[in-house]
Amino acid sequence: MSDVAIHVEHLAKRYRIGAIVEPYRTLRDALAGLLRVPFGRRAVEEAETTLWALDDVSFDIKRGDVVGIIGGNGAGKSTLLKILSRITAPTRGRARIIGRVGSLLEVGTGFHPELTGRENIYLNGAILGMARHDIAGKFDAIVAFAEVERFIDTAVKYYSSGMYVRLAFAVAAHLEPEILIVDEVLSVGDARFQQKCLGKMDDAAKSGRTVLFVTHNMASVQRLATSALLLERGRLVGSGAVRSMVAQYLGGHSQAHYHVDHRTGQPQFLEAHLVSDVGQPVARVLNTDTFGFRIRYVLPRAQAGIKVGIGVLAADGTHVFTSGTDDVAIELPGDALEYEALVIVPGDTLLAGDYHLALCLWDVGQIFDLQEPALTFSLEHGPSVLYARGSDRKGFVHVPCQWTVAPAMTMASLP
Amino acid sequence: MSITAITDIEPSDGLRPIDTHELWAFRELLYFLVWRDVKVRYKQTVLGAAWAILQPVLTMAVFAVFLGHLAHMPSDGLPYPLFSYAGLVPWTYFSTAVASGAGSVVGSQQLISKVYFPRLLIPFAAAVTPLVDFAIAMVTLVALLVWYHVTPGIGLLWTPLFVLLALATAMTVSLWLSALTVVYRDFRYIVPFFLQFWMFATPVVYPASIVPAKWRLLMGLNPMTGVVEGFRWALVGGPAPGPIVFVSAAVVLVLFVSGLFFFRRTEGTFADVI
Numbered sequence: 001m002s003d004v005a006i007h008v009e010h011l012a013k014r015y016r017i018g019a020i021v022e023p024y025r026t027l028r029d030a031l032a033g034l035l036r037v038p039f040g041r042r043a044v045e046e047a048e049t050t051l052w053a054l055d056d057v058s059f060d061i062k063r064g065d066v067v068g069i070i071g072g073n074g075a076g077k078s079t080l081l082k083i084l085s086r087i088t089a090p091t092r093g094r095a096r097i098i099g100r101v102g103s104l105l106e107v108g109t110g111f112h113p114e115l116t117g118r119e120n121i122y123l124n125g126a127i128l129g130m131a132r133h134d135i136a137g138k139f140d141a142i143v144a145f146a147e148v149e150r151f152i153d154t155a156v157k158y159y160s161s162g163m164y165v166r167l168a169f170a171v172a173a174h175l176e177p178e179i180l181i182v183d184e185v186l187s188v189g190d191a192r193f194q195q196k197c198l199g200k201m202d203d204a205a206k207s208g209r210t211v212l213f214v215t216h217n218m219a220s221v222q223r224l225a226t227s228a229l230l231l232e233r234g235r236l237v238g239s240g241a242v243r244s245m246v247a248q249y250l251g252g253h254s255q256a257h258y259h260v261d262h263r264t265g266q267p268q269f270l271e272a273h274l275v276s277d278v279g280q281p282v283a284r285v286l287n288t289d290t291f292g293f294r295i296r297y298v299l300p301r302a303q304a305g306i307k308v309g310i311g312v313l314a315a316d317g318t319h320v321f322t323s324g325t326d327d328v329a330i331e332l333p334g335d336a337l338e339y340e341a342l343v344i345v346p347g348d349t350l351l352a353g354d355y356h357l358a359l360c361l362w363d364v365g366q367i368f369d370l371q372e373p374a375l376t377f378s379l380e381h382g383p384s385v386l387y388a389r390g391s392d393r394k395g396f397v398h399v400p401c402q403w404t405v406a407p408a409m410t411m412a413s414l415p
Numbered sequence: 416m417s418i419t420a421i422t423d424i425e426p427s428d429g430l431r432p433i434d435t436h437e438l439w440a441f442r443e444l445l446y447f448l449v450w451r452d453v454k455v456r457y458k459q460t461v462l463g464a465a466w467a468i469l470q471p472v473l474t475m476a477v478f479a480v481f482l483g484h485l486a487h488m489p490s491d492g493l494p495y496p497l498f499s500y501a502g503l504v505p506w507t508y509f510s511t512a513v514a515s516g517a518g519s520v521v522g523s524q525q526l527i528s529k530v531y532f533p534r535l536l537i538p539f540a541a542a543v544t545p546l547v548d549f550a551i552a553m554v555t556l557v558a559l560l561v562w563y564h565v566t567p568g569i570g571l572l573w574t575p576l577f578v579l580l581a582l583a584t585a586m587t588v589s590l591w592l593s594a595l596t597v598v599y600r601d602f603r604y605i606v607p608f609f610l611q612f613w614m615f616a617t618p619v620v621y622p623a624s625i626v627p628a629k630w631r632l633l634m635g636l637n638p639m640t641g642v643v644e645g646f647r648w649a650l651v652g653g654p655a656p657g658p659i660v661f662v663s664a665a666v667v668l669v670l671f672v673s674g675l676f677f678f679r680r681t682e683g684t685f686a687d688v689i
Contacts, residue, residue, distance in 0.1 A: 015687065082686065086531035089427035089683030097422040109529040114455050126447040127530055 005210040006061040011093035013054040053079040055234040066205040068225035075231040077214040102177030108168030113157035146170035182213040218317040246317035258374040267368040271296040287352040288382025292344040304334035311358035320396045427683020448540035467548035475500040491653035501647040502619035508549040516541035516589025534682040538589035570649040577645040584638045590674040635662030
């Protein structure tokens with residue numbers, strides 16, 4: 001037991017589904033309910049309107065492990081983190097955490113726009129559980145990390161969103177608990193700042209700290225985690241090596257095209273299809289053909305600076321390549337409309353095989369929608385010299401290399 | 416790693432003990448929450464500290480004209496403006512504290528859904544913050560004492576105790592109302608009415624002595640009776656409140672302890688229903 005940091009036993013959490021519409025009761029309803037249904041019926045009603053967001057989940061996490069929790073939307077990842085962070089109590093089961101816990105479900109929790117950067121560092125630090133002398137000791141490091149020295153005595157309501165996020169993350173990054181519980185806070189700031197944040201996470205992991213984090217981002221899970229937990233509809237369906245968990249997760253989510261009806265109110269993807277070089281939806285393509293993706297997204301509010309990107313992942317979750325509108329310096333329109341993007345991948349670049357497509361919609365400050373995977377597609381052997389001798393080739397891409405072979409004497413005598 | 420912290424996570428139903436160690440460990444957060452509210456309050460309002468003086472002074476002026484001057488309300492032999500102001504200072508503190516305390520948990524949704532700390536600190540901080548306004552209003556009270564040439568007696572030494580009782584009452588009521596407001600959202604509309612009603616049930620603008628003696632002890636069941644009567648006696652004189660204070664203190668104690676358990680029982684699901 002001594003090397004266990006987090007012990008979870010039959011943890012379960014029930015939500016009322018009605019709760020999503022109107023979570024709270026009113027005294028009026030309570031009184032009316034009491035008059036109408038004094039006994040009986042209640043149990044029946046309960047069965048119809050409840051959802052087990054987490055259902056009989058048990059696992060142990062060893063001290064020093066860095067564990068990624070993966071799973072689709074509604075798998076219970078956030079609920080699990082909320083219970084382990086003590087934000088909400090479980091309905092059943094129990095958990096024990098051995099060691100000082102710090103949890104970050106959001107950066108900048110409790111930041112007050114009227115207060116200055118300096119004041120917010122102290123306030124936010126205290127909210128995250130740091131002692132005042134602790135914050136004072138790390139103050140300069142936090143300010144330097146956030147790169148806001150000049151504005152430290154300005155109210156944060158005047159900060160740009162980038163500065164705000166950097167300051168918020170900087171405070172969080174200087175929290176040094178034995179066990180760190182994190183929810184996708186990596187996805188903040190510009191690329192350079194993200195690198196800095198990932199570096200900080202690496203440090204945390206390497207310094208022997210136990211880290212438990214939720215992510216949609218298969219790259220960060222593979223980069224940071226030593227093992228992974230896979231949740232599906234509230235149940236723990238697998239745990240173990242990161243690669244096999246990621247592959248299992250991606251495999252379980254293969255769909256030919258992406259489509260959502262539920263609107264989040266944020267910029268989001270609505271649809272995505274695999275298409276031919278002329279933009280016609282197709283079921284499969286040859287690896288030698290030019291193909292592409294037709295992607296529909298919506299901006300519910302006018303939003304400047306939005307960027308769209310895709311990532312192509314191999315079956316095991318390895319990123320083969322990523323591409324975004326920022327690579328080609330396209331300024332996307334920011335009006336509140338639905339848009340359609342067409343991205344064309346040149347033929348004869350990927351090898352035949354099964355791939356997943358990831359979609360990302362973001363701006364400098366944050367990720368609005370990340371679907372990983374959004375859809376799964378197959379490339380079949382095209383009429384390529386690569387497959388002349390059969391189907392097996394290692395790797396993912398076709399790099400048309402130059403080859404020269406000549407007797408060694410000649411090579412040596414080259415200038 | 417000599418001392419290892421252990422956190423046990425369990426369902427929140429049933430009676431759960433109050434974790435005093437944890438509350439103590441988070442005492443700095445209470446300080447920071449109060450500090451934040453005070454800072455923001457004085458940064459945002461143009462009137463700032465002046466408001467803390469104006470509110471009870473204007474209320475006092477209205478009561479002095481209508482009740483003191485026109486209706487000849489008895490005031491235990493004290494000048495009516497001084498009498499009513501000495502009652503309005505603790506009352507204004509209490510009603511400000513309760514009004515913000517009742518909505519404090521619902522208003523802290525952002526914090527509650529993202530980070531753990533003892534939720535008790537939220538209504539407590541809301542009850543402590545208006546003490547700053549209270550202190551400012553006290554300055555005016557001293558000025559009035561000088562103006563009316565009233566010298567406080569030995570009772571003055573009791574003042575801190577009555578301030579403490581006012582704080583305890585405000586904390587207790589905030590505790591109950593903040594949890595109830597989370598569970599039953601219509602409390603938001605009930606609280607302002609409730610406070611108005613409560614003010615007239617408390618001897619703020621009239622003396623407890625106008626109530627027949629045999630009923631007076633019963634008035635102590637309203638803890639603010641003990642606070643207001645005691646506070647006024649300690650600073651400006653008049654008849655000593657006597658056993659009313661003990662009845663009030665006992666009521667506060669019972670309500671406080673039961674409120675703690677009620678709050679603890681409901682806090683586990685705050686994040687789900689907020």
